[in-house]
Amino acid sequence: MRAVLIRKHGGVEVLEIADLPKPRAVAGQVVLRVKAAGMNHLDTWVRRGLPGVTLPLPMIPGSDAAGVIEEVGPGATDLQPGARVFVAPGFSCGRCVECCAGNDPLCKDYGMIGEHTSGTQEYVALPAANVMPLPDGLPFEEGAAFPLVFLTAWHMLVGRAQVRVGEDVLVQAGGSGVGTAAIQIARLHGARVFTTVGSDDKAARVRELGADAAINYRKTDSLEEVRRLTGKRGVDVVIESVGQETWDKSLRALARGGRLVTCGATSGYRGETDLRFVFSKGLSILGSTMGSRAELLRVARLVGERRLKPVIDRVLPLERVADGHRAMAERSVFGKIILKP
Ligand SMILES: [Zn+2]
Secondary structure, eight states, rough: OOOEEEEETTEEEEEEEEEEEOOOOOOEEEEEEEEEOOOOOOHHHHHHTTTBOOSSBBBBOOOOOEEEEEEEEETOTTTTOEEEEEEOOOOOHHHHHHHOOOOTSSSSTTTEBTTTTTOOOEEEEGOOOEEEETTOOOOOHHHSOOOOOHHHHHHIIIIIOOOOTTTTEEETTTTTTHHHHHHHHHHHTTTTTEEEEEEHHHHHHHHHHHEEEEETTTSOHHHHHHHTTTTOEEEEEEEEOOOTTHHHHHHHOEEEEEEEEEOOOOTOOOOOOHHHHHHHHHHHEEEOOOOOHHHHHHHHHHTTSSSSOOOOEEEEEEEHHHHHHHHHHHHHHHHHEEEEE
């Protein structure tokens, strides 16, 4: 089978299309024939390396996928060949206090397919627990587009910030995968949504998704615009995935008692925090990573009911994976890039 492989070449990580043996299902596993795989910023972090994390190169990236079960290993008896499924990308021990409390991403053994184990391309062998039924009628491309980003955005807004009807939410980078999900989830919970984007084209598209206002940060000062839109009050919740470039403005955009939720730092992780704002305005800074399996099932149901809609920027053949990495680095993407084996 063909797969995208990240390997070291002369001390540099390179992407290549490799021909690898098709995996077989061992006990408790299934082999998934991937029909569509979703790209994530995580793939680019895996390619560039993560600080403090030694990855077992060479490896196959990719955390999101949807497809058909090809082979069922011994013990995975509740699953049938031919079933349409999507990949639940997280895994954890299932026995510790955090797992039992439904906080699986806080398990000390929490890992991600495509980061801690080989990812999802053409064929992948997975624990049976890591596939979930694809909602009826949902195309494979959309099944590969929603899990990681919608789960991330759901846990940020619902699990961590506990967004409520009538609140104001600022979504930084509204055109990103997490951004397009967060706009829809915040709206679904009755919030007013403002979002930052890097072009007028993206501004029009986030409004179509339900954003009440789009702020082109290349043209206007996003902080002044938030103050104008909220009558100087600020927003109740900020959804942060950009990091260094936007951190200070995100904190200053908050109203008294506001909550900033961060799930990532695509522009760098050294955000500067003026502590006076934090204590005098009673702000909360909340970290968030992925979400629970229960939350993923809830999100899948809402996607299946078409109340949440995965946003696909483009579908590329597997061979053009490097174009996908480039587009993400250039921020010329709206929503998700999908690879087709
Ligand atoms: Zn655990």
